[in-house]
Amino acid sequence: MALRDNRFANINSLYNKQVLICGDTGCRSSKSDEMEEEIREALKEANAEEKIDVVRVGCFGLCEAGPIAVVYPGGKFYAYLKEGDGRRIVKEDLLGDKTIDELIYPESLSDDIVKSIYDVSFYTKQKKIAHKNCGVINPDSIEEYIALDGYLGLHKALNEMSPQEVIDEIKESGLRGRGGGGFPTGLKWQFTKDAEGSPKYVLCNADEGDPGAFMDRSILEGDPYSVIEAMTIAGYAINANYGFIYIRAEYPSAVEKLESSIKKAKELGLLGNNIMGTDFSFDLELRLGAGAFVCGEEMALIESIEGKRGIPRNKPPFPANEGLWGKPTLINNVETYANIAQIIYKGSDWFSSIGTEKSHGTKVFTLGGNIKRTGIIEVPMGTTLRDIIYEIGGGIIGDKEFKAVQTGGPSGGCITKDYLDTPIDYDNLTALGSMMGSGGMIVMDDSTCMVDIARFFLEFTVDESCGKCTPCREGTKRMLEILEKIVAGKGTLEDIDTLENLGNMIKISSLCGLGQSAPNPVLSTLRYFRDEYEAHVVDKKCPAGHCKALLEYYIDDTCIGCRKCARNCPVNCISGKPKEVHVIDTEACIKCGNCMEVCPTNSVHLR
Amino acid sequence: MSFTFDYEANADRLEEFESFIDKEKTKKGSLMAILHKGQKLFGYLPIEIQEIISKKTKIPIAEIYGVVTFYSQFSLVPKGKHEIGVCLGTACYVRGAQDVLDEVKDQLGIDVGGTTSDLNFSIQATRCIGACGLAPVMTISGDVYGKLKTEDIKEILDSYRNEEVKK
Numbered sequence: 141m142a143l144r145d146n147r148f149a150n151i152n153s154l155y156n157k158q159v160l161i162c163g164d165t166g167c168r169s170s171k172s173d174e175m176e177e178e179i180r181e182a183l184k185e186a187n188a189e190e191k192i193d194v195v196r197v198g199c200f201g202l203c204e205a206g207p208i209a210v211v212y213p214g215g216k217f218y219a220y221l222k223e224g225d226g227r228r229i230v231k232e233d234l235l236g237d238k239t240i241d242e243l244i245y246p247e248s249l250s251d252d253i254v255k256s257i258y259d260v261s262f263y264t265k266q267k268k269i270a271h272k273n274c275g276v277i278n279p280d281s282i283e284e285y286i287a288l289d290g291y292l293g294l295h296k297a298l299n300e301m302s303p304q305e306v307i308d309e310i311k312e313s314g315l316r317g318r319g320g321g322g323f324p325t326g327l328k329w330q331f332t333k334d335a336e337g338s339p340k341y342v343l344c345n346a347d348e349g350d351p352g353a354f355m356d357r358s359i360l361e362g363d364p365y366s367v368i369e370a371m372t373i374a375g376y377a378i379n380a381n382y383g384f385i386y387i388r389a390e391y392p393s394a395v396e397k398l399e400s401s402i403k404k405a406k407e408l409g410l411l412g413n414n415i416m417g418t419d420f421s422f423d424l425e426l427r428l429g430a431g432a433f434v435c436g437e438e439m440a441l442i443e444s445i446e447g448k449r450g451i452p453r454n455k456p457p458f459p460a461n462e463g464l465w466g467k468p469t470l471i472n473n474v475e476t477y478a479n480i481a482q483i484i485y486k487g488s489d490w491f492s493s494i495g496t497e498k499s500h501g502t503k504v505f506t507l508g509g510n511i512k513r514t515g516i517i518e519v520p521m522g523t524t525l526r527d528i529i530y531e532i533g534g535g536i537i538g539d540k541e542f543k544a545v546q547t548g549g550p551s552g553g554c555i556t557k558d559y560l561d562t563p564i565d566y567d568n569l570t571a572l573g574s575m576m577g578s579g580g581m582i583v584m585d586d587s588t589c590m591v592d593i594a595r596f597f598l599e600f601t602v603d604e605s606c607g608k609c610t611p612c613r614e615g616t617k618r619m620l621e622i623l624e625k626i627v628a629g630k631g632t633l634e635d636i637d638t639l640e641n642l643g644n645m646i647k648i649s650s651l652c653g654l655g656q657s658a659p660n661p662v663l664s665t666l667r668y669f670r671d672e673y674e675a676h677v678v679d680k681k682c683p684a685g686h687c688k689a690l691l692e693y694y695i696d697d698t699c700i701g702c703r704k705c706a707r708n709c710p711v712n713c714i715s716g717k718p719k720e721v722h723v724i725d726t727e728a729c730i731k732c733g734n735c736m737e738v739c740p741t742n743s744v745h746l747r
Numbered sequence: 748m749s750f751t752f753d754y755e756a757n758a759d760r761l762e763e764f765e766s767f768i769d770k771e772k773t774k775k776g777s778l779m780a781i782l783h784k785g786q787k788l789f790g791y792l793p794i795e796i797q798e799i800i801s802k803k804t805k806i807p808i809a810e811i812y813g814v815v816t817f818y819s820q821f822s823l824v825p826k827g828k829h830e831i832g833v834c835l836g837t838a839c840y841v842r843g844a845q846d847v848l849d850e851v852k853d854q855l856g857i858d859v860g861g862t863t864s865d866l867n868f869s870i871q872a873t874r875c876i877g878a879c880g881l882a883p884v885m886t887i888s889g890d891v892y893g894k895l896k897t898e899d900i901k902e903i904l905d906s907y908r909n910e911e912v913k914k
Contacts, residue, residue: 169878169891203880351836354877389783389820390876427776428783430818433874447778448810449817465775508838508879515880546837582837596840606817 155193157234160210162275164199164361165393166354166515171223172207178226179209183234192234198362200275202262203515205245210275215256219245262513265531267494269502270318270478271355271518274362279397282404285365291410293481297373298418306377306484307333313488314500315480319345319436319473320551320577321653322499322566328470331460333378335468342374342383342422343464343471345441349388349433350549351600353580355504355516356474360387360394363478364401368424370480372415375422378470383422386441388429398426433550433604437652438471440606451606452652473578475504495521499565507533509582510540519564526560529583540585543684544668548577550597550604551657553664554590573664575657589686590669591676595623597661605654612655615646619662627687631677640666691746692726693735699743705735750825752795760788761799768803778806778814782821791825819871827862827869829907832886836875843897844883848872850897851885854904867908 161167161176176196183189200208205219209226211233218229218240225243232238239254247262248255257263268274277284285291297306311326332340344367348356360367371383387395402424405411413421432450434440440450442464463469479501483491492500499521505528508514512534519528525545529535536542544554553574555562562568566576584593598620607613622639625631643659643666650656666673675681682690695705701719706712713729716722724735724744736744754761767784771777781804785796792815794808801808815821833848848870852858855868862869878884881893885903892903 165876166878166880169876169881169884169893203878206880349874351840351875352838352879354875354879357877390874428779430779430783431820431874432818444779445776447776447814449814506879508882509841514838514882549837580837582841584841588841593841596837 156191158193158195158212159229159234160195160197160212160275162198162200162206162208163196163279164203164274164358165391166199166203166358167206167208168393170206174223175207175209175221175226178223179230182227182230186230186235188230188235192230195278196280197276198274198279199271199358199516200257201266201271201516201518202513204513205515210257214254215258216254217245217248217257217260218243262515262517262532262534265523265527266518267502267520268518269482269491269494270359270366270475270504271362271516272482273366274358274516277363279362279364280400282365282401282408282410285363289485290365290481291369293484294369294373294376294410295416297376297484298416298420301484303333303377303379306373309484309488310377310480311488313483313491314498315476315483315491316499316566317473318475318479318503318579320548320575322576325472325476328460328472329374329377331458332380332468332470335461337461337466337468338379339382340378340380340468341464341470342371342378342380343441343445343459343469344371344383344385344477345436345438345471345473346385346387346391346394347429347436347441348391348474348578349436349604350551350578350580352508352582353506353549353578355506355579357391357394358516359474359478359504360391361397364394364397365405366481367474367477368398368401368405368411370477371424372411372422373480373484374470374472374477376420378468380470381421381423383424384427384445384464385424386427386429386435386445388431388435390431395426395428402426432606433600434606434652434654437654439652441471442469449606451608452654454651475579496563496565498567503564503576503579505579505581507581507583509546510537510585510588511535511583512537521565522563524561524563525555528564528581529560533583536583536585538585540587543584543586543588544590546574546582546584546593546661547580548575548657548660549580550600551575551653551660552577552580553660554584554593554668555664556668573660573667575660587684587686589627589682589684590665590672591623591682592627592684592686594662594665595620595627598623598658601654601658605658609649609651609655611646611649612651612658615642615650616655616658618642619646619659623662626673626676627682628689629676629680629687631673633674633677635677636666636670636673685747688731691731693724693729693731693733693744694726694747695722695724695735695739696743696745697721698741699739700741702740704738704740705744708734708738710734750791750793752789752793754795757789764788764796765799765803768800772804778804778811782811782815782818786821789825791822793823824862825866825869827867829868829888830871830886831868832871832873832876834874834876834878834882834884834886835872836879836882838875838879839883842882846897847883847885847895847900850900851904854900868904 207221209218247260307329315325316322427445435444435450439452444450459469504518602616605612622635643663699721706714713725797811859872885892
C-alpha cells in the first residue's frame, strides 16, 4: 500500500516494486488475465516473486487503453499491452530498472520524463470520491480497503453518532440519488427511519441496465466494501438489521466479488451480530436479477426480490413506507452508497464544498461511442460537457464532427454542440430535455442518424416494457412503428406530429419511470434535430448517410469509364460512354450494390 | 423447433436440482434463485422442470411460467453449446453492432433467441456487458471478441465449429 500511496518515493516496503494490473471486466475482455499470468510466470522464472508484488486492482477508468499495467514507484503507465509485453516489463523494467518507452501510454511520455498515470490529461480534471479506491486497492483485500480509511465511517457512526445524527449529516451533505432520479438521499433515509413497521430493510440497486453504463459494475468489482460499509451505516441510521443487494446476473465477476467480500466482512465481525463490539447487528444477502431492464425501477426490483415478475407497483405508498414484503424499505443505488462512508468520516462540509450550488459532490460517467478515450470518469458536478468530451475524452474519433451526446440512456436525451458549455448538474440536464440518469454518456459523430438512434432506444423500451400499463405497452410500440416507417422512407409530416403528441401523452400517463421517460430520446431528438426528421419524410434523404433505404448510389468523377459497373448492373440503370464518367439512374436503381463492389477505382459511393 | 426433455440423461442433475429446491424453498422469494439453478443445470427451463418446481414449492405453475417468460435469461428452449451474445448496447450500436448481429444471423441461419438444430450455437442480443471500450463486442461461450468487423465473423465462428470436428 505504501508504495501506491507515495507515488514517487521509494520507501521501505516489503517489496521493491509493485505492478498493478486492472482486473475489471473491461480490461479482462482485452485479455488482462493472460497478461497477469505472463508477468507472474516471468517473475517466477527469474526467482523474483519475493521482490515484486503483483496486484490485481479495479478499474483505472481508461478502458480504451486496456490491458493496463501500472508500475510503482512512479506510477508508470503501460498501456495497450499485447502478448509478450508482460515479459518485457518484468525483464526490462521491474528487474532491469529501465522504462520501456514504446509501451508507455503515449501521452505519459514527454521530454524524456515519464509522467505518472494520474498526470495524463484523462485524469487531471477528474476528482474521485465514489471511485477513489478503484484502480488503487486490491478489491479482494479488506485489509487494503481498511488501510485507505475503510470502515472509519462506520466506526464513527456507531461510536460517536446517533442514528438521527447520521441522517442529518447525509442531509447536510446535499447528496442526491446517483441512480438517475436525483432525490435527496438524506430525506429518503429520514422517511424510512420515521416509517412505522418492522423489520425494515436496506436495499442496494445494482441492476445497472442502461446500455452503455457500467460505473456501478466497476465500483462493485473494484471497491465492493465501500457499498457494504455504506449499507451497514444505512442499517444503523434507519434501524434495519437486514439488507439485500439486487444485482444483475449479467455481471458474473461483480457477483463473485460481492459474495466473497460479504463472507470476509462477516469473518471480521463487520457484518453479523454486534458489529465492532456494539449492540448493532446487520447482515446482507445477494439477490440476482435475470435480465429485465425494468427491474432497475425500485418497485419492480422489490417485486423481483420477492420472486415475482418485475412489474412496478403504484406509488404511493413509497418503498419507505411499504416496500419489500410490505415493510419500510430504504433503496439506494450503488454509486450513492459509494459516497456515504466518506461523507460520514470526512463530514458533510467537505462533501458540499465540491460541485455546484444545487448538486454537490461528483458524478461518475461512462464515456462511450465515437469518442477517442472510452472509459469511466468521475468529475465534480458543474464540469462542462466540453471539458468531458474534449479534455478528458480526447475528442471525436477520426476527423468527424461532434454531433450530439446522449446522456441518461434510454430514459435520457441528446444534447447538441450549442450546449457543450453547460455545467453538468441535475437541473441543467433536465432543463435541456435530457437527464443525469445513471451516467451513461454516448458521444455521437456526424455519421450518426438521430432518427435511427431514437428508433434504437424505442426498440429497447418496447422490448423491456413490462406490459402492465397501456400507455407504455401500446404507446411505445406505436411510436416505434412510426419511427420504423420514417427510417424506411415511408413517413409523412403528419407522422412527426403524431410522434410528438404520443410521446408527450406517454410521458404523463405511464405508471413508472420507464414509461414516463421512454419518449425522451424521441422528444429530445425532435427538439434539436427536427430538420433531420423532416429530411427523412419530405426529401426522403438521410442527412447522416445511415438509413439504407434512403441512400442512393452515385459515381464520382474519378470514374475511368471501364464499363464494369454497367455490365454488372442487373437492371441496366448505369449509362455512360467508355472512358467517360458514368451515371446511375437512381429512379431505376434497386440498390443491390453490385456496382460498388466491382468498381476498380472505388468511384461508386452512397449518399 | 421443439426439443424433448430427457429424464434419463438428466437423472443426476434432477437429483441435485431437487435437493437444491428443498434447501431453498423455505427462504422468502427464492423462486428466482431456483430458476437460475435450473437454467444453469439443464440449459433451459422446459415445462417438465417447471412442474417439478411447482410440486415442491407449491407455487402455481402459471405463476412460475409467468416469471420464466418475463426474464430474458430464462429460456424455454435449450441454449446451444456455444452461446453467442452480440452486444446491442448503445456504445456498440453506434459503432456498428447491428451489422455484426446480422452477419452472425446470416452465417448460422437462425434468429435472435434461436438455437441451431445441431444444438451447437444459439444467439442472443445482449444488453451492455460493460466492455464499451471495445465496441462493438460479441461473446461466445464467455470469450469476448472486441472491435469487431463483419468480415471477422466467419473466421471466429469457424474456430468454434472446427473445435467440434476435432473432438
